[in-house]
Amino acid sequence: MQPFVYNALPARVIFGRGTLSQVGPEIQGLGCNKALVLTTPGQTKEGEALKTDLGVLAVGLYSNATMHTPTNVTEEALLVAQRLGADCVVALGGGSTIGLGKAIALRTDLPQIVIPTSYAGSEATTIIGQTENGLKTTQKTMKVLPEVIIYDVDLTLTLPTQMTITSGINAMAHAVEALYSKDSNPITDMLAEQGITRIANALPILFKDPGNNEARSDALFGAWVCASCLGTVSIALHHKLCHTLGGTFNLPHSETHTVLLPHTIAYNTPFATVAMTKAAHSLGAPSAAQGVFDLAKNLGAPYSLKQLGMKEEDLARAADIAMENPYPNPAPLEREKLLSLLKDAYEGKRPA
Structure with missing residues (x-):
C-alpha cells in the first residue's frame, strides 16, 4: 500500500424516502428558527409548499436561483435574507439552487440545509463556482460546505x-x-x-x-x-x-x-x-x-x-x-x- 493523505469532510446526511418531512427538526437541530427557502423560478411551487410545511420556522422564499451562480443574483438574495432576518438557508433544487445557498454562506456563514432534486452533487463539496462579468471562477473553502444534506428519493421521481x-x-x-x-x-x-x-x-x-x-x-x-x-x-x-x-x-x-x-x-x-x-x-x-x-x-x-x-x-x-x-x-x-x-x-x- 502506497502512502496517502485523506481528508474526510464533516457532514450530516439523511438518505431515504419521505425524508423531506425532517427539514423542520433539522432546522431546530441547528439552533435556528428563521429559514429562508431557496429555489429556481421553475421550482417556486415546491418551495412555497415547503415554506408552508415549515410554518413559523420559515421566514420567506427566494425563488430566483440561476445557473452558474451569478454574483448579482447572490447580492439580491442576500438583501432578502438580511431584510427577513434569516438565520439559515434551505436550498431545495439542483446545482443552481445549491450554488446560491453556498454563495450566501460564503458571505454570511449562515448554516445550510440542502435538499437535492437532481444528481448535481454540489451539496457534498467545499467547491463554489461564481460568475461575474462573463467569467466563472471557483474556490474551495469549508465555509460553503452544507451542515445538513437531506436526500429524498421521492423528489427525484419526476426528474425529466x-x-x-x-x-x-x-x-x-x-x-x-x-x-x-x-x-x-x-x-x-x-x-x-x-x-x-x-x-x-x-x-x-x-x-x-x-x-x-x-x-x-x-x-x-x-x-x-x-x-x-x-x-x-x-x-x-x-x-x-x-x-x-x-x-x-x-x-x-x-x-x-x-x-x-x-x-x-x-x-x-x-x-x-x-x-x-x-x-x-x-x-x-x-x-x-x-x-x-x-x-x-x-x-x-x-x-x-x-x-x-x-x-x-x-x-x-x-x-x-x-x-x-x-x-x-x-x-x-x-x-x-x-x-x-x-x-x-x-x-x-x-x-x-
Whole structure:
C-alpha cells in the first residue's frame, strides 16, 4: 500500500424516502428558527409548499436561483435574507439552487440545509463556482460546505428523463476526476468506482422506466458518493473546461459535463492509465472515454457542443481561457491539443 493523505469532510446526511418531512427538526437541530427557502423560478411551487410545511420556522422564499451562480443574483438574495432576518438557508433544487445557498454562506456563514432534486452533487463539496462579468471562477473553502444534506428519493421521481441522464453523467464526472486527481487515494478510489457503477447501471433503467424506485435510489446514492469523492480531492481539466464554457458562453451545466467528459477522459488517459482502467471497469466498457460517450448517445443525451448552441468561432477563445490559471491535471495542458479536444466535442466525434 502506497502512502496517502485523506481528508474526510464533516457532514450530516439523511438518505431515504419521505425524508423531506425532517427539514423542520433539522432546522431546530441547528439552533435556528428563521429559514429562508431557496429555489429556481421553475421550482417556486415546491418551495412555497415547503415554506408552508415549515410554518413559523420559515421566514420567506427566494425563488430566483440561476445557473452558474451569478454574483448579482447572490447580492439580491442576500438583501432578502438580511431584510427577513434569516438565520439559515434551505436550498431545495439542483446545482443552481445549491450554488446560491453556498454563495450566501460564503458571505454570511449562515448554516445550510440542502435538499437535492437532481444528481448535481454540489451539496457534498467545499467547491463554489461564481460568475461575474462573463467569467466563472471557483474556490474551495469549508465555509460553503452544507451542515445538513437531506436526500429524498421521492423528489427525484419526476426528474425529466434527459435531465436524469445528463445530471447522472455530470455526477460521474466528479468520480472520474477523483480517480486521476493529484490527491487520489485508496478511499476515494473505492468510492468513485462504486459511484460510477451505481449510476451507469441505473441510467439505462431510468431511461426506460423513469419512475423505477430502486434505480432512482441507486442513482441518488451514486451521485452523493461521486460528489463526496470530489469534495476531498482536487478538480482538474474537465471541470476547468466546463466552468469556462458555462461561465463565459452560458452553456447549460449538466449537458456541458455530459458532452465534454468523454473527450477530457481521452485527453488524460495516456497519463492516467490505471485510473481510467478503473473507470472503464466500473462502466462495464473496454474504454472509459468510449463508454461514457456511448452511454450518453444511446440514452438520447446531447453529445456535441454544437447541439448546446456553442459557436465554432468561439472554440479558440475557450481554449485560451482554459489555459489561464489551469487546475492540476495528469496530462500537460497544451493549447493546440485543448483546441483539438474542443473541436472533437463540438462535432460530437466518438473518442478514438
